[in-house]
Amino acid sequence: MRHGKEYPYLETVFLEVKALSQELESHLTKEENILFPYIRQLVIAQARGQKVLKPPFGTVNNPIQMMESEHTDAGDSFSHIRTLTGDLVPPEAACTSWRVLYAQLLEFEADLHTHIHLENNLLFPRAIQLELETA
Numbered sequence: 001m002r003h004g005k006e007y008p009y010l011e012t013v014f015l016e017v018k019a020l021s022q023e024l025e026s027h028l029t030k031e032e033n034i035l036f037p038y039i040r041q042l043v044i045a046q047a048r049g050q051k052v053l054k055p056p057f058g059t060v061n062n063p064i065q066m067m068e069s070e071h072t073d074a075g076d077s078f079s080h081i082r083t084l085t086g087d088l089v090p091p092e093a094a095c096t097s098w099r100v101l102y103a104q105l106l107e108f109e110a111d112l113h114t115h116i117h118l119e120n121n122l123l124f125p126r127a128i129q130l131e132l133e134t135a
């Protein structure tokens with residue numbers, strides 16, 4: 001890695017970003033393959049006035065708790081990245097790629113916060129309510 005010798009914290013940032021990306025990929029896969037299809041079933045059932053069979057995971061609260069816990073972990077990873085990088089402010093000596101990396105990490109963080117807000121504050125409470133109404 002360029003700059004790794006002069007700025008050893010960059011190696012830690014790299015490892016943290018890599019781990020966060022892998023965790024989020026797994027998180028999104030679980031949402032797309034397990035939680036969202038079930039929420040879709042709830043929406044359809046409610047629209048048709050039908051009941052939904054108990055899912056293999058028991059209740060929607062279980063995957064939601066897991067997703068919320070993963071959201072917290074992802075937020076913690078970003079806090080660590082911010083601590084390591086002085087709030088993602090590139091040093092004077094930073095080259096263009098370094099500046100682009102920090103700018104993209106800031107965008108990534110903003111997208112992650114939107115994702116967490118939409119799910120924790122809007123989708124998940126609505127899904128819990130829908131399940132109660134269609135059980």
Ligand SMILES: [Fe+2]
Nearest residue numbers: 031067115119
């Ligand atoms: Fe999520």
